[in-house]
Amino acid sequence: MEWLFLLLPIAALSGWLAARKHYKIHLKISGGAFDPEYFKGLNYLLNEQPDKAIDVFIRLLEVNSDTVETHLALANLFRRRGETDRAIRIHQNLIARPSLTPQQRDQALVELGLDYMNAGVLDRAEQLFLELLNKPSPPIEASQQLLRIYQQEKKWLQAIEIAKKIQIQSQENMGEIIAQFYCELAEQQLTINSHDAKSLLKKAHTHDHKCVRAALLSAELHINANNFRKAQKFLLNIEQQNHHYISEALPKLLECHQRLNTLPAFGNWLQALLISYPNMTSARLMLTHIIQLQQGSQTAHDYLYKQLHSHPSIEGLHSLISLGDTSHPDIIPLLKNITTTLVRRGHRYTCKHCGFSGKSMHWHCPSCKQWGTIMPAEVHISSLETFLESSP
Numbered sequence: 001m002e003w004l005f006l007l008l009p010i011a012a013l014s015g016w017l018a019a020r021k022h023y024k025i026h027l028k029i030s031g032g033a034f035d036p037e038y039f040k041g042l043n044y045l046l047n048e049q050p051d052k053a054i055d056v057f058i059r060l061l062e063v064n065s066d067t068v069e070t071h072l073a074l075a076n077l078f079r080r081r082g083e084t085d086r087a088i089r090i091h092q093n094l095i096a097r098p099s100l101t102p103q104q105r106d107q108a109l110v111e112l113g114l115d116y117m118n119a120g121v122l123d124r125a126e127q128l129f130l131e132l133l134n135k136p137s138p139p140i141e142a143s144q145q146l147l148r149i150y151q152q153e154k155k156w157l158q159a160i161e162i163a164k165k166i167q168i169q170s171q172e173n174m175g176e177i178i179a180q181f182y183c184e185l186a187e188q189q190l191t192i193n194s195h196d197a198k199s200l201l202k203k204a205h206t207h208d209h210k211c212v213r214a215a216l217l218s219a220e221l222h223i224n225a226n227n228f229r230k231a232q233k234f235l236l237n238i239e240q241q242n243h244h245y246i247s248e249a250l251p252k253l254l255e256c257h258q259r260l261n262t263l264p265a266f267g268n269w270l271q272a273l274l275i276s277y278p279n280m281t282s283a284r285l286m287l288t289h290i291i292q293l294q295q296g297s298q299t300a301h302d303y304l305y306k307q308l309h310s311h312p313s314i315e316g317l318h319s320l321i322s323l324g325d326t327s328h329p330d331i332i333p334l335l336k337n338i339t340t341t342l343v344r345r346g347h348r349y350t351c352k353h354c355g356f357s358g359k360s361m362h363w364h365c366p367s368c369k370q371w372g373t374i375m376p377a378e379v380h381i382s383s384l385e386t387f388l389e390s391s392p
């Protein structure tokens, strides 16, 4: 981090060069005596006395507002070094100058807000960015930072409002994340007020008709109200929305079919699904489960055993053993041991944005904070060796 300090004199020097033109006039008036303040400031910086350097630069600003860029650059460097209080001091001083242009003042205000964010004083940052929004042409950074604050504080209604503003201001499509915010609100209402939850989910769908989360939540609402056909409609639509998430819908679909007494139809649907997506382990295991329910464990075992030759998977192997083949009594307990460990250790959910992986579904990635980037992964036998190698 120390090398950053070497940049300070360079930043100061560029400001000095920009200001030199101005000084020529000043020099003539004062009879050729060169204002030595800049060198004094540089000297303090070189001698690692930043507070004295800040004093010099603040004094200089009163002489010449061409140095605004220099002050912003210096404050930025302080903030990046984690010296937020120094950055705040420079920015507050800048803002107090009447000679700033409106754009320069806005920029300094945005920077001051970022200082507050860095210092963790979110309410002051929020206040400042909100004031900026009231300006005739508010800087887009103000809205973007407010969006960050509201997500961090889980203020979803405010997050929705600000995301809509950004969409209008920047033409950027915010539909996907607005839908996620509505889902967050709907989830809170799910067991409290199903009517409100339903209308929130409708809004989520309006903003992003491919929102799988809204479909899953809608299905949950309908299942809770014993409307299994309506729930099914939402769940089946997920294949069109994003087929990577079908595995999330399968347990709910099973519940619907069981309650409607239509398990054979579910089996047929799964078979068709496996023709479209032959590697979908979750569908293969669900089909095995249906066969077991309808025709018993032996038939289910025979089906899965055959399937595992063409489509090997750890989870498939685990299910096969759980179905109870007793023909090799010595090998089975050992194999079961291995597969139990593998299934327990395997991370089923992976973020396609940052690579984060975990055991449970997150719609908001805990690592990179992106929405809707985590997907259920199918664990295949090909990863078996890696698992075994990495185990102690």
Ligand SMILES: [Zn+2]
Residues within 6 Å of the ligand: 351, 352, 353, 354, 355, 356, 365, 366, 367, 368, 369, 370, 373
């Ligand atoms: Zn991520």
